[in-house]
Amino acid sequence: MTxxxxxxxxxxxxxxxxxxxxxxxxxxxxxxxAKHDSSPVTEADRAAELIILAALARAAPGVPVIAEEEVxxxxxPAHGDSYFLVDPLDGTKEFCRGGDDYTVNIxxxxxxxxxxxxxxxxxxxxxxxxxxxxxxxxxEGKSRKPIQTRSRGLELTAVASKSHLNQATIDxxxxxxGRCGYVAVGSSLKFCIVAEGxxxxxxxxxxxxxxxxxxxxxVLLAAGGLVDGPDGPALRYGKRAFxxxxxxxxxxxxxxxxxxxxxxxxxxxxxxxxx
Numbered sequence: 586m587t588x589x590x591x592x593x594x595x596x597x598x599x600x601x602x603x604x605x606x607x608x609x610x611x612x613x614x615x616x617x618x619a620k621h622d623s624s625p626v627t628e629a630d631r632a633a634e635l636i637i638l639a640a641l642a643r644a645a646p647g648v649p650v651i652a653e654e655e656v657x658x659x660x661x662p663a664h665g666d667s668y669f670l671v672d673p674l675d676g677t678k679e680f681c682r683g684g685d686d687y688t689v690n691i692x693x694x695x696x697x698x699x700x701x702x703x704x705x706x707x708x709x710x711x712x713x714x715x716x717x718x719x720x721x722x723x724x725e726g727k728s729r730k731p732i733q734t735r736s737r738g739l740e741l742t743a744v745a746s747k748s749h750l751n752q753a754t755i756d757x758x759x760x761x762x763g764r765c766g767y768v769a770v771g772s773s774l775k776f777c778i779v780a781e782g783x784x785x786x787x788x789x790x791x792x793x794x795x796x797x798x799x800x801x802x803x804v805l806l807a808a809g810g811l812v813d814g815p816d817g818p819a820l821r822y823g824k825r826a827f828x829x830x831x832x833x834x835x836x837x838x839x840x841x842x843x844x845x846x847x848x849x850x851x852x853x854x855x856x857x858x859x860x
Contacts, residue, residue, distance in 0.1 A: 589716045672773075815844040
């Protein structure tokens with residue numbers, strides 16, 4: 586039997602250590618490079634990922650790790666039903682602009698669904714963690730408190746992306762939530778805001794990588810929420826090129842199907858699943 590509580594504590598500590606490495610890079614300054622897909626990458630991404638890879642090798646030896654920068658370098662391990670998904674610095678675009686709502690994400694996938702995850706925001710020191718079926722928590726300083734989603738009320742609040750708020754999202758929210766307030770934030774913190782009971786719905790009507798979502802998805806599920814794929818059933822992992830077409834996260838209520846609002850989707854890219 587896996588000791589999930591111990592494993593989550595180990596993952597949370599790895600996320601904190603990676604966050605400290607990111608802050609050290611911020612203090613001394615850094616240059617921005619472009620990956621083959623034109624997305625930005627920095628020394629902070631790479632330093633954080635190396636720390637996480639070493640920590641996971643100690644905490645869960647033998648469990649494959651699919652990490653963003655490793656995949657970008659063509660290093661994709663063979664994997665079965667259990668593996669980690671790691672984004673060492675989620676929200677790199679905002680990070681490069683000097684924003685502070687970037688995160689370190691580490692999630693464990695089992696049989697196509699998140700089992701546990703940790704999301705650490707280095708700039709604020711806030712750490713979210715959760716084990717599906719056992720609850721979620723928020724750690725600030727030395728204090729750790731349980732969190733859970735809120736019940737749906739008459740007036741809803743939506744979480745919107747700072748960089749990817751498109752017309753499809755706006756049109757969808759008019760149907761799903763009517764007139765609603767908005768909270769704009771970057772990275773996987775959007776999942777955490779819903780998990781904390783500060784918002785009700787977070788639709789994403791454009792593609793994301795699975796390592797962008799796994800950790801926040803786990804925290805939200807653990808807190809009582811749900812995350813649907815674009816066609817209605819729960820968002821699953823292990824897709825072609827590790828790519829999510831779209832999804833809708835809520836505080837636990839079933840939202841309308843998102844697919845009719847989406848642009849055509851090519852289905853994935855050239856990244857294989859591993860050998």
